[in-house]
Amino acid sequence: MLNITIPTLLLDRKRCLRNIEKMAEKAKLSGAQLRPHLKTSQSLGVAAWFESFGVSAVTVSSLRMAKYFADGGWSDITVAFPVNILEAPLIETLATNVRLNILVESTESLIYLGEHIHNPVNVFIKIDIGYHRTGVAYQDVTKIEAILDTLASYRFFQFKGFLTHAGHTYKITSAEEAQHIYKNHLAALTQLKNQFAKNYPDLILSYGDTPSCSMLEKLEGVDELRAGNFVFYDLMQYQIGACRLEDIAVAVACPVVALHPERSEIVVYGGGVHFSKDQLLHPNGHVYYGRVVTLDNDTWHIPAQESYMKSLSQEHGIIKASPDLMAKTKVGDILAVLPVHSCMTADLMPYYQTLDGERIDIWDKK
Known part of the structure; x- marks a missing residue:
């Protein structure tokens, strides 16, 4: 028996590796890159297990977390949180060492960062497709165009693509509901991609949430999947039906x-x-x-x-x-x-x- 005297977080390595393997296989089947969200484990030790399944790019939820994983050797990192312009010095530092992807949803953020960043940074536009937490409404093409015009005026910014999070899947209880939400997201993202592909032929579509990534057999049409909780799962995911x-x-x-x-x-x-x-x-x-x-x-x-x-x-x-x-x-x-x-x-x-x-x-x- 384990020598435990205080509350201790136990990790079943075998279950965890099975969860990683299953999601890596699903990403491959979907024709998408798996960019797991590491905010769940927040651990270099657990993150290293992903490498065995071909993962080379990751997602985090803060710039400080990005630094932790960058210091640990990860070199392609998306910070999936609206950029905090007050941390511009940290963005500048990270951008000298890693391929850094940030999220914006306003011209104001870009203008400020454009005056303070002097190293290459990739920029996703965060898109809201019904969750209503953050992001530009997918129908607001005028605002998206304004962000892209502002982005193009600063030479250290590179437009990466459109990113969304279907957080409202946490309210569902069936694969049919997950399929409906994913279908709506894919339609909106594809519409944006078609509209802007002429000027940005390399733009990608980034999608992520554990319920739909777990409950659907395939998630075709997007370029990367950013699920995170699946590495451990929990009772919330069980009650949803994701595990x-x-x-x-x-x-x-x-x-x-x-x-x-x-x-x-x-x-x-x-x-x-x-x-x-x-x-x-x-x-x-x-x-x-x-x-x-x-x-x-x-x-x-x-x-x-x-x-x-x-x-x-x-x-x-x-x-x-x-x-x-x-x-x-x-x-x-x-x-x-x-x-x-x-x-x-x-x-x-x-x-x-x-x-x-x-x-x-x-x-x-x-």
């Missing part, structure tokens, strides 16, 4: 600190500062923050009787235990809990511990 419980590759190992059999509750050392407070509504109607699995040396199993994390405080986690789990659990035992949102859970933890005992560091943001 099986058996595909989830991380779990938080939590020491048991108290038992309340009269309430069928187990208290563990593992709270909001370890899991985050992302929650799901169970089909039975209750809110939950994680699901207990059974540790078994080099893996974990889904027990026949379900137990779930019913509430979280800062350090406390309260598990609603099945009769079987309640009967066999003692203070000092370790329970493993699948997270609702693996990206957020990983962001809170300092390292992964593989089931064979290896420590894999997570990016230290300090």
Whole structure:
């Protein structure tokens, strides 16, 4: 058994590698480059596993994260977040060492950066096709043309293409819904590509979200896929239908600190500062923050009787235990809990511990 004394993020290497292999095969089948989003793992150690499947380009969610992976040897990086012009000095530094792709959705950002950047930078225009978080509405050709005209006036900028994120797939529950969203995105992106291909024949279409990239057999028509969560998956993806419980590759190992059999509750050392407070509504109607699995040396199993994390405080986690789990659990035992949102859970933890005992560091943001 692993030597665990505090909340620890366990990583099942075999499950993780299977997830990577499956997505790499799907990208190949779709005729697209896989540019995985590394904001999920935030780890050079995990990122290295992608190289075995031919991945040479990655996505991150901040310029500081880009520096972490650039310092670790990655040389083709997209920062999939609207560019923060206040970090222009960091953009300038990164652009001297890597092939850097940034996102813009306004002429204002380009004008400011154009006056402060003196190294080559590739620029994607972020396109909104229904998610309504960020991006230029795909119908707003006038604004897109204004951005392209501004971009062309600065010699260090190179237009890379159109990039979108279908975040509203996180509200779906079927492959049919995923197909509908992807079809709409592809139609909008293709329309833009056809409109601007004459002046920009090398422009690419970049698409990414784990639900559709997982649920669809193929994603033909785009040039690259930027899914990220698939590397670990989580209960949110399971509830959407993007994965099986058996595909989830991380779990938080939590020491048991108290038992309340009269309430069928187990208290563990593992709270909001370890899991985050992302929650799901169970089909039975209750809110939950994680699901207990059974540790078994080099893996974990889904027990026949379900137990779930019913509430979280800062350090406390309260598990609603099945009769079987309640009967066999003692203070000092370790329970493993699948997270609702693996990206957020990983962001809170300092390292992964593989089931064979290896420590894999997570990016230290300090």
